[in-house]
Amino acid sequence: MNSRQDVIIIGAGASGTLLAASLLRGAHSPLRVTLVERGERLGRGVAYSTTSARHLLNVPAGRMSAWVEDPEHFLRWLRVEAPDTPPSAFAERRRYGQYLESVLKESAARAAPGVVLETPRDEVTAVADTADGVRVSLASGASLEARSGVLALGNALPADLRVPDGGLYASPRYHRSPWMPGALEGIASGESVLLVGTALTMVDTVLSLGERGHQGTVHALSRHGLLPHPHRAHGAKTPAAAEPLRIRELLRSVRREMDRCRDAETATQAASPSAEGVVPFSTLRVRDVLHAMRQEVEAQAAAGADWRAAVDALRPVTTPLWQRLSETERRRFLRHLRAYWEVHRHRMAPEIHDALDAWRREGRLVLHAGRVLGFELEPDAVAVRLRPRGEREPQVLRVQHVINCTGPESSPASRSQPVLRGLLEAGQARADALGIGLATAGDGAVLDARGQPSAHLFTLGPPRRGDLWETTAVPEIRSQARDLADLLLRRLGVSRTPPSEAAPTASP
Numbered sequence: 075m076n077s078r079q080d081v082i083i084i085g086a087g088a089s090g091t092l093l094a095a096s097l098l099r100g101a102h103s104p105l106r107v108t109l110v111e112r113g114e115r116l117g118r119g120v121a122y123s124t125t126s127a128r129h130l131l132n133v134p135a136g137r138m139s140a141w142v143e144d145p146e147h148f149l150r151w152l153r154v155e156a157p158d159t160p161p162s163a164f165a166e167r168r169r170y171g172q173y174l175e176s177v178l179k180e181s182a183a184r185a186a187p188g189v190v191l192e193t194p195r196d197e198v199t200a201v202a203d204t205a206d207g208v209r210v211s212l213a214s215g216a217s218l219e220a221r222s223g224v225l226a227l228g229n230a231l232p233a234d235l236r237v238p239d240g241g242l243y244a245s246p247r248y249h250r251s252p253w254m255p256g257a258l259e260g261i262a263s264g265e266s267v268l269l270v271g272t273a274l275t276m277v278d279t280v281l282s283l284g285e286r287g288h289q290g291t292v293h294a295l296s297r298h299g300l301l302p303h304p305h306r307a308h309g310a311k312t313p314a315a316a317e318p319l320r321i322r323e324l325l326r327s328v329r330r331e332m333d334r335c336r337d338a339e340t341a342t343q344a345a346s347p348s349a350e351g352v353v354p355f356s357t358l359r360v361r362d363v364l365h366a367m368r369q370e371v372e373a374q375a376a377a378g379a380d381w382r383a384a385v386d387a388l389r390p391v392t393t394p395l396w397q398r399l400s401e402t403e404r405r406r407f408l409r410h411l412r413a414y415w416e417v418h419r420h421r422m423a424p425e426i427h428d429a430l431d432a433w434r435r436e437g438r439l440v441l442h443a444g445r446v447l448g449f450e451l452e453p454d455a456v457a458v459r460l461r462p463r464g465e466r467e468p469q470v471l472r473v474q475h476v477i478n479c480t481g482p483e484s485s486p487a488s489r490s491q492p493v494l495r496g497l498l499e500a501g502q503a504r505a506d507a508l509g510i511g512l513a514t515a516g517d518g519a520v521l522d523a524r525g526q527p528s529a530h531l532f533t534l535g536p537p538r539r540g541d542l543w544e545t546t547a548v549p550e551i552r553s554q555a556r557d558l559a560d561l562l563l564r565r566l567g568v569s570r571t572p573p574s575e576a577a578p579t580a581s582p
């Protein structure tokens with residue numbers, strides 16, 4: 075493995091694994107691919123390394139195939155063991171990790187002669203974009219060179235809240251990420267816990283605590299205190315008109331909030347026309363999107379569907395819409411709409427929603443809307459100073475443990491992403507305008523500090539969120555993997571497998 079590779083992929087989560095499989099399947103002449111992963115297993119990453127049977131996919135099985143052109147591939151794989159699995163089933167996430175690994179193995183086994191995959195277990199410590207390729211340094215002390223490199227580094231650890239922590243962050247009462255192995259060790263069954271964040275990471279953590287037989291009160295707090303909505307239950311007879319009203323109400327209130335914000339901005343601009351950071355509105359505004367969405371909701375309601383169909387209808391056009399928004403509008407979306415978007419877009423399986431409902435009814439899970447102002451470590455507890463949403467007076471909540479469930483930190487300058495930080499410092503990459511990912515060209519090439527696309531270094535998946543917004547779920551990642559594999563094979567002069575031969579097996 076010391077000789078020069080054609081492609082080095084860094085990270086074997088869903089993104090790196092799907093890209094490697096696409097390269098192996100697409101290459102018809104010799105190709106050397108190296109997939110470097112620091113973790114024990116391939117195809118797992120943050121999302122699919124869970125060992126809990128309670129952690130389910132949040133996308134139905136019928137939409138989780140590894141292959142764009144074979145949408146039922148995952149379903150068939152599941153049906154080998156469970157023949158009655160419907161496309162609407164929410165499979166265990168740990169099963170999905172096994173599936174991704176099997177897709178990779180099968181692609182390697184069926185690859186054309188001379189198409190080779192190597193999978194060293196190592197941690198990449200630095201990447202350099204060189205004159206004719208990339209150089210990758212490994213924690214083991216070795217280094218690798220390749221004609222192309224792909225950053226599939228995925229989800230970083232959650233960021234600590236930037237508030238006075240009163241010694242909490244260095245204490246065993248703080249759990250920086252619920253995804254770290256053994257993260258919940260040290261929490262006794264009767265102890266009270268605060269989960270910071272109320273999205274899907276929080277939901278996972280409640281389920282994990284439940285699996286451990288946790289009896290203490292679990293508090294969950296976020297600025298809006300919103301929980302993800304459930305997917306529609308399979309075969310459910312939800313009255314069509316009932317739920318669209320909820321989204322209409324939501325959209326109206328968001329629109330009002332945005333109007334207020336725009337008025338304030340216009341007033342600032344009038345008072346000080348040269349004020350920095352005031353950018354003229356582009357032709358497309360977030361409110362236009364909301365308007366279109368409301369019309370869609372009404373159309374769906376008239377056709378007897380519920381609001382989820384309207385949200386899902388936006389999915390194929392989310393990226394073009396996002397790209398047409400000015401930076402100001404994107405920031406506005408992040409500031410005012412993101413929390414609402416997330417709970418409607420990233421929904422949970424109905425059975426998980428029911429489990430959470432039971433926790434809440436029994437008073438074991440208490441939701442709070444508000445902002446954490448700071449923490450203070452006490453001899454037997456953590457005093458959490460918070461300001462409830464809409465109130466002036468801070469309150470103190472005492473718990474025994476705090477678990478950070480805010481989800482992956484998106485900034486590429488994060489301290490848990492040394493590879494990206496190194497590239498940023500060397501001017502070989504730059505953050506997108508919003509600072510929530512890497513700036514990339516349309517084909518996934520990493521842009522350098524001057525905005526020039528690299529000829530050798532690419533990325534896919536979560537690091538592209540600033541440019542694409544919709545880029546973190548498997549349906550988007552698999553399309554990116556296919557397109558990037560195609561591009562790399564063309565650039566490397568590798569002949570491509572005719573589509574008829576590249577078809578995945580009928581019964582995995």
Ligand SMILES: Cc1cc2nc3c(=O)[nH]c(=O)nc-3n(C[C@H](O)[C@H](O)[C@H](O)COP(=O)(O)OP(=O)(O)OC[C@H]3O[C@@H](n4cnc5c(N)ncnc54)[C@H](O)[C@@H]3O)c2cc1C
Pocket residue numbers: 084085086087088089090091110111112113118119120121122130131132133196197198199226227228229230275278493534535536546547548549
């Ligand atoms: C909890 C959770 C549940 C999700 N559920 C779903 C779902 O049900 N359906 C859906 O469509 N999407 C889901 N997603 C979204 C999506 O599938 C994931 O975000 C996706 O798995 C991203 O894959 P990735 O490979 O880009 O990142 P990651 O999963 O983060 O994988 C990155 C990999 O790179 C490795 N790595 C990182 N740095 C280095 C380094 N320096 N050297 C070597 N290796 C390195 C890591 O060890 C890791 O294995 C979920 C996401 C999360 C977080």
